[in-house]
Amino acid sequence: MGHLFLSEEWVEATKAIRTKYEGQTPKVETSIRLSLVITDAPFGGGTINSFIDSSSGDLLMDVGALDNPDATITTDYETARKIFVEQDQAAGMQAFMTGKIKVQGDLMKMMALQTAVPSNELTHQIADEIKAMTD
DSSP: OBBBSSSSSHHHHHHHHHHHHTSOOOOSSSSEEEEEEEESSSSSSOOOEEEEEEESSOOOEEEEEOOSEEEEEEEEEHHHHHHTTTTOOOHHHHHHHSSEEEEEOHHHHHHHHHSSSSHHHHHHHHHHHHHTTTT
């Protein structure tokens, strides 16, 4: 049984996956700190505050808030799920062009995320594990 994207159960399961592979993934060379405001979530009152932070060299996505993020991205739950779980870059670009993604702050940092995260067999395996346990 899977977990809803960004639910407490999903966050705990992704942390377990991250711990399982700790120290084995390539480092992210670019420091990117993005706050995410996810609207229309099917739980938690409809809005979830989350973040992406690569300042440690590892890509971390978690719920909560960052102090002084490079940018704040606001989008709906389904769009966020398509981008972060399904890794559908076309859906992300379409959402951005149609105004479903709003960015406050350094737009270039958001764009850098697409190329800054190293990709190899292990990172694909991790992404597949996360996708498989997400409803």
